[in-house]
Amino acid sequence: MNVLFAAAECVPFMKTGGLADVAGSLPEALNEKGADVRVIMPLYASVKDVYRAQMKELGFIYVSIGWRHVYCGIKELVHDGVVYYFIDNEHYFRRGSAYGYGDDGERYAFFCRAVLDALPVMGFIPDVLHCHDWHTGMIPALLKHHYWHRPEYSRVKTVFTIHNLQYQGNYPRAALGDWLGLPDETFTADGVEYYGSVSFMKAGIQLSDRVTTVSPTYANEIRTAEYGYGMDGTLRAKGDRLIGIVNGIDARSYNPETDLFIPFQYKNSLELKKQNKAALQKELGLPVNDLIPLIGMVGRLVDQKGLPLVLEVLDELLQTENIQLVLLGTGEPEMEHAFRAAQHRYPDKMVSWIGFDDGVARRIYAASDMFLMPSLFEPCGISQLLALRYGSLPIVREVGGLKDTVQSYNEWTGEGNGFSFTNYNSRDMLNTIRYAIYMWWNESHRNKLTAAAFAGDYSWGASAERYIALYKELGQ
Numbered sequence: 205m206n207v208l209f210a211a212a213e214c215v216p217f218m219k220t221g222g223l224a225d226v227a228g229s230l231p232e233a234l235n236e237k238g239a240d241v242r243v244i245m246p247l248y249a250s251v252k253d254v255y256r257a258q259m260k261e262l263g264f265i266y267v268s269i270g271w272r273h274v275y276c277g278i279k280e281l282v283h284d285g286v287v288y289y290f291i292d293n294e295h296y297f298r299r300g301s302a303y304g305y306g307d308d309g310e311r312y313a314f315f316c317r318a319v320l321d322a323l324p325v326m327g328f329i330p331d332v333l334h335c336h337d338w339h340t341g342m343i344p345a346l347l348k349h350h351y352w353h354r355p356e357y358s359r360v361k362t363v364f365t366i367h368n369l370q371y372q373g374n375y376p377r378a379a380l381g382d383w384l385g386l387p388d389e390t391f392t393a394d395g396v397e398y399y400g401s402v403s404f405m406k407a408g409i410q411l412s413d414r415v416t417t418v419s420p421t422y423a424n425e426i427r428t429a430e431y432g433y434g435m436d437g438t439l440r441a442k443g444d445r446l447i448g449i450v451n452g453i454d455a456r457s458y459n460p461e462t463d464l465f466i467p468f469q470y471k472n473s474l475e476l477k478k479q480n481k482a483a484l485q486k487e488l489g490l491p492v493n494d495l496i497p498l499i500g501m502v503g504r505l506v507d508q509k510g511l512p513l514v515l516e517v518l519d520e521l522l523q524t525e526n527i528q529l530v531l532l533g534t535g536e537p538e539m540e541h542a543f544r545a546a547q548h549r550y551p552d553k554m555v556s557w558i559g560f561d562d563g564v565a566r567r568i569y570a571a572s573d574m575f576l577m578p579s580l581f582e583p584c585g586i587s588q589l590l591a592l593r594y595g596s597l598p599i600v601r602e603v604g605g606l607k608d609t610v611q612s613y614n615e616w617t618g619e620g621n622g623f624s625f626t627n628y629n630s631r632d633m634l635n636t637i638r639y640a641i642y643m644w645w646n647e648s649h650r651n652k653l654t655a656a657a658f659a660g661d662y663s664w665g666a667s668a669e670r671y672i673a674l675y676k677e678l679g680q
Contacts, residue, residue: 205675207234208330209243210319212312212339213302214288217251220302221504222451222586223337223367226418229454230671231286233664237672242328244319247279247290249298255281259290263325267318269310270382276318278325289326291318309375312404313383316342320351329356332675334363338373341408342384345396348411349386361678364412366405368583369426369433370508373404399434409438413678415446418584419605423448431581449671450608451584452664453593458566460594465563466570472658474651477570477595484571488555490528497644498528499637500572500596502565502587505535505543505558510578510601515542516630522550525641529576530568532557569594574640578625578633582606588622589662595654598622599640601633609662613643613653621656 213219215228231241259279266273277292291297296311305311320343323329335343344362351357379402380386391397396407409415417423425431427440439446456462461471467483470476478494485492503509522529531543531554543556557564569575575591577600584605588598592609600606602624613620623643625636643649 205239205332205672205679206328206330207231207239207241207332207334207675208319208323208328209241209334209336210316210340210343211243211245211336212315214243214245216283217245217255217288218248218302221368222418222584225453225586226365226367226451227336229452229457230664230668232284232454233452233668234671235286237668239672239675242287242289242330244289244291244322244326246297246302246315247277247292248302249294249300251290255283258283262289264292265318265321265325267314267321268385269314269317270385274314276314276322278322280326287328289322289328291315291322293318309373309379309404310383312339312373313342313379316340316346316404317384319343320346320357324356330360331679332361332363334365335408335412336365337367338371338404338408340364341373341404341406342396343408344411344413345386345390345407346384349390361414362412363414363416363674363678364408366409366415366417366426366583369405369417369431369435370581372398372406372433372435374398374401375404377402406435406438409435409442414674415439415442416674417446417448419450419608420448421607422581422583422604425581425604447674449667449674450605451586451589452667453586453589453662455593455661455663458569458590458593460570463566463570465566467567468570470570472595472655474595474654480567481571481573484530484567485528487567488530488557489551490530490555491552496526496528497573497641498530498571499574499576499599500568500591501529501531501533501576502568502590503533503577505533505539507536508580508582510580510628510633511539513578513628513630513633514576515539517634518546519549521634521637522546522553525638527553527641529554530557530572531555532560532565532568534559566594569596572596573644574599574623574637576637577601577606579603579606580628585609592621592657592660593662595657597640597644597653597657599633599637600624601628602626613649615643615649618649618652619656621653621660 211227213224582604612624
């Protein structure tokens with residue numbers, strides 16, 4: 205079974221969110237199960253020289269973007285046993301970051317066309333072309349309309365995975381011809397048309413052979429008006445051709461037993477976790493005190509992550525509870541400023557690390573007693589899985605993948621691995637945080653919860669099996 209992942213980002217080469225973690229860790233898990241899974245992505249300027257030096261030049265082609273013929277270099281790199289291909293065009297991808305430019309639509313139209321044109325040069329024609337998020341959504345459309353008559357493409361099936369429906373890649377109708385060279389008959393409700401725009405996301409949903417998303421609950425949520433961002437009708441019409449498969453993590457990289465980013469490696473040990481807590485408190489200038497519960501937060505500082513709820517009750521929380529709160533992230537300037545200001549108001553209780561540092565993130569997972577993630581919506585979420593892996597107890601809203609992966613603690617039965625609330629409401633969140641703190645103070649409850657967190661399997665094992673089954677089904 206030959207599978208090619210097409211993704212706009214992939215660790216360790218480029219990361220802005222969870223998509224990169226999936227593209228970087230799932231292929232290895234699938235390969236371990238007997239598939240030959242490879243990845244193709246843009247060659248961004250930020251790809252480190254240590255990787256560039258190992259790349260092999262496979263050749264170059266010219267890709268049609270409307271009336272233009274645009275240069276496309278093709279490079280190959282084998283990293284940790286996985287083959288990666290890179291699409292090289294400095295005009296489109298020699299930028300400071302992956303997204304956020306006025307020509308993003310044209311850039312990823314080029315990438316979609318380049319992926320298909322590059323296959324013969326790569327010498328790898330996949331049985332399944334697995335496309336990830338809107339940046340690759342036009343690949344199924346292009347495959348059907350430009351390549352159907354070529355024998356080497358005739359048996360290629362497509363899977364399209366929605367990582368975040370909020371970002372859809374919607375552009376003016378002129379993009380149909382100017383960038384994609386697609387005929388007018390594709391501009392329909394059954395094709396790429398979305399309220400008068402050309403939609404990359406809609407194209408991926410409508411024209412791929414199967415659609416997946418990153419958790420079962422999110423697969424149900426996006427069929428509703430509340431979470432469907434205007435595409436709920438389209439997604440309801442997919443029926444059982446839309447399924448949710450929960451994400452996993454790279455359990456070998458994120459392993460407290462071997463993680464060199466944390467000062468004290470441990471396995472199922474609260475005592476060593478306490479030493480990591482003391483080390484982080486010292487590193488960040490907080491009072492070193494194991495009796496003060498430490499709550500961690502790691503993620504983008506945007507509305508989606510539920511941070512408006514946190515800001516609504518932050519002063520009350522820090523004034524009334526004997527806790528420490530450590531936040532790591534970057535995002536909207538107003539939120540960055542608000543959390544910096546909170547640190548100035550409560551220097552002995554809060555640290556706001558504005559930016560991102562993987563080592564600091566891992567030390568927060570290893571040191572924190574609890575991990576706060578009150579998302580407005582969350583397709584799957586990676587941070588709560590990492591927190592559990594390191595024995596930090598998640599406090600989450602029951603939405604998307606958070607609902608699928610965090611079981612709220614039942615103090616009467618002892619079941620559960622974290623704490624959760626349902627309504628998007630700051631008072632409900634605050635009450636849940638207080639309940640979590642109360643449970644943490646009880647050693648018996650704390651031990652049960654932490655044992656459940658340590659015992660969970662957060663790897664790709666079971667989910668990889670489901671992807672393999674999906675690929676095989678398409679091949680029948």
